[in-house]
Amino acid sequence: MRKTHDISVLRPSLNLTDYRVDLQGQIESKGMGWIVRAMNPKNYYVLRLEIVKPGLEPTVKFVRFAMVGGEEQSRVSLPLPFPVRIDTMYRIRTEVVGSQITTWIQDQKIDNWTDDHVKTGAAGLYYERGERASLKGGLNVVPLILKK
Numbered sequence: 001m002r003k004t005h006d007i008s009v010l011r012p013s014l015n016l017t018d019y020r021v022d023l024q025g026q027i028e029s030k031g032m033g034w035i036v037r038a039m040n041p042k043n044y045y046v047l048r049l050e051i052v053k054p055g056l057e058p059t060v061k062f063v064r065f066a067m068v069g070g071e072e073q074s075r076v077s078l079p080l081p082f083p084v085r086i087d088t089m090y091r092i093r094t095e096v097v098g099s100q101i102t103t104w105i106q107d108q109k110i111d112n113w114t115d116d117h118v119k120t121g122a123a124g125l126y127y128e129r130g131e132r133a134s135l136k137g138g139l140n141v142v143p144l145i146l147k148k
Contacts, residue, residue, distance in 0.1 A: 009038045009124035013141045018097045021123045022140040032133030033126030037118040042070035068117045
């Protein structure tokens with residue numbers, strides 16, 4: 001089987017449990033993705049923006065799924081609730097707290113998801129074959145301390 005995706009993790013975030021990931025990026029070809037709670041190469045959560053219909057004002061959807069034991073779980077995709085342009089710089093924020101994974105794009109809450117397959121692990125980037133994206137300033141990971 002040929003590999004259809006690659007991941008890269010931010011090593012300092014490997015042992016984190018609850019954290020926020022901030023990134024800004026532009027899709028150059030097909031889509032861009034990021035991962036949270038990457039425990040190892042077979043267990044992590046994937047969050048991505050995918051171009052469904054290319055053009056000057058492309059149709060873009062938000063897609064998420066869990067990778068558990070090397071098996072991709074079912075994908076959920078949601079249309080972005082606002083128009084974008086081909087040169088849109090996406091401001092992305094994902095928070096993982098307990099079993100909650102919440103994502104904001106352009107400061108709008110897009111998704112709130114509960115899953116408890118993977119409890120800890122690194123943040124990083126996810127690429128599917130043929131995708132290119134440029135990040136502005138890299139991936140920023142901020143540990144979240146829960147107030148008791």
